[in-house]
Amino acid sequence: MSEARVNSTAYPIQRKEAASPLLHESIKDEIKWRRQFLSVLELPSIMDAVADEQAFSDLLHYAIENRLIRQSALAEKIKYANSQIGRWAAGKASPPLVVRRVVIEEIRGLLSESLTKRQKLVS
Structure with missing residues (x-):
């Protein structure tokens, strides 16, 4: 019985140690994608x-779908309903150009924040 107890406690530790390099690689990949997307947004x-409604919708959809930003975080930042952000991303509605510019600025900010957090995890 004591052998089973030793094995059952050792397994999670071994598993955690094995998962650690994979986790770091995953975070590094995430950082790379976020940096690339942010560089596009800084052009x-x-x-x-984004003056083109379809281009804006595609950009927003890509950012949300690929989990580069959280839809709810964006909605909170720009003070719009979460469902409205979803409609914009799906191309079912489009905000005025002024709002699109604010959305892009907020996406940049959210990406920068998330990059900073993820870089601290890897360091």
């Missing part, structure tokens, strides 16, 4: 691109 031409 001067991005504001012209």
